[in-house]
Amino acid sequence: MYLGFDKIPYNWHEQIINLLSERIVIVDCEGIILYINEAYCEFLGTTVEKAIHRPVQDVIENTRMHIVSKTGQKEVATIHPINGSDMIANRYPLYENGELVGALGTVTFRSPEEWQMYKSKIQHLVEELKYYKTKVEKDLKSKYSFNDLIGDSATFLAVKKLAERISGSQSSVLLMGESGTGKEIFAHAIHNNSMRSSLPFVAINCSSIPEHLLESELFGYEDGAFTGAKKGGKKGQFEIANNGTLFLDEIGDMPLSMQSKLLRVLQEKEVQLVGGQKSIPVDVRIIAATHRDLEKMVEEGNFRQDLYYRLNVIKIEIPPLRKRKEDIPLISVRILKKLEKKFFRKGIELSFEVIEKLIQHSWPGNIRELENVLERSINVLDGQTIQMADLPLYLRDQMTKSNELTQPNTSNQIAESTPIPVQPLKETLALVEKQAIQNALNATKGDKLEAAKLLGIGKTSFYEKCKLYDIK
Structure with missing residues (x-):
């Protein structure tokens, strides 16, 4: 048999209301407090006797109960600053025979301490949710332009x-x-x-x-579409x-x-x-x-x-990369910049012999293979410039086999190399520097800005050296 609220002893009502998590206030259509429970008064630092029959705005700071009682517009789950804390407030208009007669207000948290306790319990869940939301949104964005x-x-x-x-x-x-x-x-x-x-x-x-x-x-x-399907x-x-x-x-x-x-x-x-x-x-x-x-x-x-x-x-x-080999120096520079961040290095360069070797290779694995080659080279690199010895063995083997095919197989296999003439060191270094600039310009098809980047020097310095060595 169903027992309605009217079957509950009247002297229980106040106790039940005070045991609820909400703090309750009721005002008439003029915003005068008709009822406020003890728990709310305790939170406000007053008593029922002092609060009753007074304008609600005189008792509860930042209240909007007098507004809701006149407009009839409910306000649900709104932030209500009270006593230096943000409470969660709900405000509902009250009607009798279709006529607006007042409003009911509740506050979910009865004290700042209760709010902090609740907040501490859910804060890590909120932060975790925010983390995964941000991660998902990031994963669903395009990464390249x-x-x-x-x-x-x-x-x-x-x-x-x-x-x-x-x-x-x-x-x-x-x-x-x-x-x-x-x-x-x-x-x-x-x-x-x-x-x-x-x-x-x-x-x-x-x-x-x-x-x-x-x-x-x-x-x-x-x-439940199949065994092991995720719930929901x-x-x-x-x-x-x-x-x-x-x-x-x-x-x-x-x-x-x-x-x-x-x-x-x-x-x-x-x-x-x-x-x-x-x-x-x-x-x-x-x-x-x-x-x-x-x-x-x-x-x-x-x-x-x-x-x-x-x-x-x-x-x-x-x-494929083999059909646009002239792009290899530029692509290599970009890959090296990316790898420098990964390896916490700066100013890594390629020697001109390495650039020539990279251009000669057929690259069956395309740009992915080139990136793997450069990453492997950085792993074994001692200085700042990647040399032939730093390249993977299969690229160096190709160089050796290529040399064997192009050199005549005679009994006198050890050919005498042309010695570099003995001259002042300054002139020798100038000769090498000039050759390096020319190789860089060849690799970039005459693009001086890109050649300067390959050499790791500034634009102004590069132009001055070109003028010095009469390089057009």
């Missing part, structure tokens, strides 16, 4: 210009290129230069996720990237069964969670990348033709 795409060769500049021009489009982009050519940096830069730049950028590597997990990773899943379900990458950009790296490695599901999402612009029934609309721009020959895969039946044409609206082919 077109300024991070280094090179001034004609082939590379044409590709970079095309990518900049189409970045403002909403069409899908297909990035083609060998591994290590910088496809992901292009994807970041395109998003960063688009109208979606302030919205999520989500990257997923289709080759690194097992086939049975790829669907739930892309589309998400409902609570999980958002997919499409839903996370909504209104932004989704970068599908290594799209050529996506299983055929997933290709058909991806095609449906791209056509219908909606996803259905694994184990779910309803569809969720999504607005996502797709940037896909692969090192595979998708046209050949289509012919062989390993890639869906309809998906290929859906992705291949704008195709950008990124040239």
Whole structure:
């Protein structure tokens, strides 16, 4: 049998109200206090007798009870400074027969000490939540811009210009290129230069996720969709990237069964969670990348033709490093600057023999291989200039084999080298310095500013030396 509030003994009411966490005050439509409980008075440093029948603003500092009792507009979970502390206040209008007659106010924390105790309990949770929120927001932002795409060769500049021009489009982009050519940096830069730049950028590597997990990773899943599913379900990458950009790296490695599901999402612009029934609309721009020959895969039946044409609206082919070797000195300088921060070093340079060797190498691993070579060299470097001896063994072996092939195999294999004429040290150093400047200009195709950077000297000093040695 249900017992209503009227069945509770009347003398219990005051005790019950005081035991509640809220401190309570009731005013009439003129803002005069009709009721205030003892706990609230204790907190305010007064008594019920002193507070009752007085204007509420005379008893409670910073109150708005008299305003709510006249406007009828409730105020929920507002900050209310009292006694030097910020309390949480709720204010509700009271009606009788549809007529505004007053207001009820509550304060959640009865003392600054209680507020501090509560705050200390949840503060670490708030800070942890803020940390992960910041981390997620940072992870969903593009990390690179077109300024991070280094090179001034004609082939590379044409590709970079095309990518900049189409970045403002909403069409899908297909990035083609060998591994290590910088496809992901292009994807970041395109998003960063688009109208979606302030919205999520989500990257997923289709080759690194097992086939049975790829669907739930892309589309998400409902609570209890499968054994081991996260309680409450999980958002997919499409839903996370909504209104932004989704970068599908290594799209050529996506299983055929997933290709058909991806095609449906791209056509219908909606996803259905694994184990779910309803569809969720999504607005996502797709940037896909692969090192595979998708046209050949289509012919062989390993890639869906309809998906290929859906992705291949704008195709950008990124040239390998061996086809833009004139960019190697500039790229090397940029990589060294990045590695200097990692190794807490400054002023690391490349010797001219090393620059020539880097230009001669075919770079099957492209920019990623170049970065690995330079990082390995810094690890074994004693001074400030990377020499041939600091390069990985396979590059030095290539140099030795190259010399063996170009030198005649005669019985007199030890050829006498032309000795450097004995002359004053100052003149010898000047000769070497002049040769170094000429090598730097050759490496940068005459760009004096970049040559000065390679040599690690200032622009003014470089121009003075060019004038001194009559170098045009």
